[in-house]
Amino acid sequence: MSSVQKHLKGIHVDHCKNTAGMPIVPIPVPEKVYIPMSQHIGAPCQPTVAVGDHVKVGQVIGDNEAPMCAPIHASVSGDVAAIEKRMTAMGRVDTVIVIASDGKQEPAETVVPPVVTNKEEFLKAVRASGMVGLGGAAFPTHIKYNPRNPESVDTLVVNGAECEPYITVDHQTMVESAQEIMDGMKHIMHFLNLKKGIIGIETNKPDAIAKFKELFAGSPELEVNELQQQYPQGAERVLIYESTGKHLIAGKLPADVGVIISNVSTVLKIEQFLKTGMPLISKSLTVDGNVIKDPKNIEVPIGTPISDIVEFCGGYTGEPKKILMGGPMMGKALPNDDAAIIKGNNAILAFDGAFAQINPETACINCGRCVRACPMNLMPTAIHKAYEHKDLEALKKYHATSCMECGCCTYVCPARKQLSFINKLAKTFVMTEGGKK
């Protein structure tokens, strides 16, 4: 991007990257895994196995004909112990396939490197890998890679910003697997006919930046974009702007501004699938928080219960009061610790009561901190007031639907207003025309 271009607004949050530099270690195969059938945006999968079936690692256990769907694979070898309804980390009751592991981790016969020579075969392979956006949104990747306007899409943006506090697993992934990520970028660009590849990394990861700069030396089509340290650099719309200078407004897709954007771990997993044929059956994540004994970066089979992960990290040092799936800015708070890891997971953070304390709200003093923080240039306080009056016209005037829920406004609010949450409600209110639709 040109130097005259302005940066988007944002905030500075304590990084708390306690696990920085810790290698990603695999955890022992769990006794049982609990694999939900809905781990992505779109149609849930239907189980393709029955109770009692023997399954092997990488075997398809759930799929759906619907276009907006990515298949789900067995992450361990063993027997299907149950197919039942359970509350999942997505916050709803879903069909879950429970597999009792036999500990052998036998790969399925279907796990062979795919033959990919053109775009069609590439998209088929991406779908077969079960890939969804691993940055957290879990949008099926093969849909994203197949835009309606392929002729005007020319840039691949890879997200290595990792602006959320605590999380270091993408950083570690970049350091450990830079070569594979670069190969993945080249493959994606080759098959999707993209001319330019940009990896965006915050400057608090100098080793990752140096590594990619060195690797990219002979590839003029690849570029490292060093991002200033500011939250939320890793938000899709912010990263696209910081990489290409183009604004992505609400309701538009990255492809509409000529961009395909993927997380570093998505690119890595695609490259690994092309090389080995092993689909998305495990996820690397950061385990941290002030009640976790030994914070770590780990690689876990999808479906591993959080309690197993905590045990692997030395257990709790105190009573956990808040457990987050994801970072403290945008992560989901879980009601208990029996949920299982899903594809879109990048961290498990557990905190004590002092951290979890919710501060009482006081009156808005019109200080404008939220307005100065909003990367989208919204006026959260005005949206908050309009929503209190259920004023549909004003909510439209203030572009409530353009909020990306990054949480900057809530973070800076001295009155402790839940601005980001209110905005979420306001969005639904506007999209349903005031609840009438």
Place this chain on the structure above:
Amino acid sequence: MSEAKHKNLIVSSAPHVVSPVNTSRIMLDVIIALIPAMIMAVYVFGMRALLLTAVCVAACVFFEYATRKILNRSQTIGDLSAVVTGVILSFNLPATLPLWMAVVGCFVAIVLVKQLFGGLGQNFANPAIAGRIVLFVSFATAMTTWPLPQAQQTADAMTGATPLGLFAKGLEVPSNATMFFGTIGGSMGEVSALALLIGGVYLVIKKVIEPTIPVCFIGTVAVMALLTGNDPIFHVCAGGVMLGAIFMATDYVTSPITTKGKVIFGIGCGLLTMVIRLYASYPEGVSFAILIMNILTPHIDDLTRLQLNGVPKGGDK
């Protein structure tokens, strides 16, 4: 997994961390920023200044507590905003004002202007400004009986005109150095431009205020003075410009949110101040200027609404 080891965790919407700055921390910073001016007030006018401030603070906090109690609302004295109002109101008064009159001003500021409109964040005008104006029109004599700085008092001259009073009558005014340091007559907290500037710099460094409004306000006063053939330094240091620009025009509640809005607000305050000083019958116009701009603030906010990123001007519906 079926038997969760830790149930009943706290579930709330993201984000799960907040900045350490809250409302009472902001108010505390404003109080800290007012300390240099307080010290100067005591230096210039003696311990009576400190007594007046103490009475105003006590009255404001009491009125806030009592109104909320009577109206059956949650207590808010912990946010320290009443303390700030008390200090600033006292800074706007002659150091020798009878204490009961100051208490009347506190009543107007806290009960009528702040709490009856809904409390902190809802008031349409700065409570301290409104309190001062009511006192000014109600007790005109007491409010314009300015004690001279202690060092300049003699047995038969305890009071005298302020520099702006002298200016209005076309008499000789103190030197710019004296005006800047603050050994002059006037409201107890407004005399020392130096002390107020120190407070202002503290607020900007602590990111409590943005410099936009003070710079536009003071800048406009200086430019207006130049254009009308007056001494800009005199007009900037005289009267309530420094106190008003740094501590009262920057009141979040009654000033615009956006930078563009702040520029309009600051320039408006400066223009009105100078128009009143030069062409109206009052020697000083800061409080009226700020009050008028306070009332215009909602309209300024509406006119300076931010444009959404990526939406061309005029293209949003």
